[in-house]
Amino acid sequence: VQLVESGGGLVQPGGSLRLSCAASGFTFSTYGMRWYRQAPGKERELVARISSAGGSTYYADSVKGRFTISRDDAKNMVYLQMNSLKPEDTAVYYCNAFQVWSGYDYWGQGTQVTVSS
Numbered sequence: 001v002q003l004v005e006s007g008g009g010l011v012q013p014g015g016s017l018r019l020s021c022a023a024s025g026f027t028f029s030t031y032g033m034r035w036y037r038q039a040p041g042k043e044r045e046l047v048a049r050i051s052s053a054g055g056s057t058y059y060a061d062s063v064k065g066r067f068t069i070s071r072d073d074a075k076n077m078v079y080l081q082m083n084s085l086k087p088e089d090t091a092v093y094y095c096n097a098f099q100v101w102s103g104y105d106y107w108g109q110g111t112q113v114t115v116s117s
Helices: none
Strands: 002-006 009-011 017-024 032-038 045-050 057-059 067-072 077-082 091-098 105-107 111-115
Touching: 002 091, 017 032, 017 091, 017 111, 032 067, 032 077, 045 067, 045 077, 057 067
Parallel strands: 009 111
Antiparallel strands: 002 017, 017 077, 032 045, 032 091, 045 057, 067 077, 091 105, 091 111
């Protein structure tokens, strides 16, 4: 099982980034997908979630209206489009796959996002 994030980097406030997560080794379409983030000295927090069928999404209040989660089951990919980035969005962003009925839960290694002028 592998989850590999990419797309992080340094961006100015107000800018955009698109994170990608490539999944392999499991039946991707049967898993819900989440993006978490962890800033230095803070606990890991859930940023966005998308259901296995893609019909249901959830966003943390802090990113609602700025971030969009999406998935492409044909490519085993999940994305996080981040717009209007703020310095407080600076964190390591992690991709997570979960299957509620089985309890299976997988994590990527994370990608750094830094928002700074």
